[in-house]
Amino acid sequence: MLTRLFSETSLMPEVQKFANWTDDCEDDLSDQGESEDKSLQDVHTEGSLSESKEDGDLVEEEEEEEEEEGTEEVEGERPKKRGPKKRKMTKARMERSKVRRQKANARERNRMHDLNSALDNLRKVVPCYSKTQKLSKIETLRLAKNYIWALSEILRSGKRPDLVAYVQTLCKGLSQPTTNLVAGCLQLNSRNFLTEQSQEPGRYHGPNSSFAMHPYPYQCSRLSGSQCQSSSMASSHALRSHGYCATYESLYGNTSPDYNSSEYEAPLSPPLCINGNFAVKQDSSPDHDKNYHYSMHYSALQASRASGHSLLFSSSGMRSGVHSENLLPYDMHVHHDRAPMYEELNAFFHN
DNA sequence: TAGGCCATCTGGTCCT
């Protein structure tokens, strides 16, 4: 998991660590102090440690040498050539060791739970959050990294970023399904993504842009991820007919393709813009529950800006006047505490 | 069924 992430960027230290470890193992073989735990472990483990212990005779000889050194000063009498090594593994000792191990396991479990809840918190503050369709740990970390980078770029340049480049930044290094998910959250499906780039070459600022990324290999003509497949045209139309907008439109003006055109076949993921989150609740079926609930945070946007109420936006960019409290999807999570930050960010997206 | 992701157990290492 995390190890994999770090090993991607720093393989050499890992190799070095392994080399050190193998050296240490040789030293450990002559270390009497660990013999009691190892004897316990022999029953259960088959890992590298026990593999090294398979050279039983060799190990015993080394241990004996240590034993001899240690006992010489204590007593003149030499220990038996083949006796118990040090302290015998009595029943009480085994019991204590077992308890110690159980306690350590419990602590480790708690530690991992803490780590996971921290990751859950991180999932909630990155641009794509769904309670039911969680990003994997590694993808969460990658997306968070990209998100931080994108935000700092916005702060650094002080300009409204190009959306396509923004999405590319967010999606850099992410898997295709996650990329689709993020793009879906941003109301950018693959087709839209590509046409944006091809039709408006000037919008992609190239390698010298503050959001310069290598062009993302957005190759799918349909969204492969289940998340994005769930965004059916029908539901898109339903939402639109109710005056709900696509986030991209509401954020950046009307740049959407012709939804009625047969040429436009890529599914949409039209999240609602409510209180700085984009989310969708279109169907109560379990499958839809699983797939439709996305929140998008970076665009807190117009939420509660003027009236203190969260408003939805129509596709024309005008407020629909529908109050969010009447429409909050059950799976949506509102982050009021981050409103000030979103207001700041909002300034870049709504001039 | 293979591969990805995850939780858990475990032993080693470092730190207090």
Next chain:
DNA sequence: AGGACCAGATGGCCTA
């Protein structure tokens, strides 16, 4: 000595 942290091993679950 005990706890925190780390990484390897393992098995379960899910999905393409």
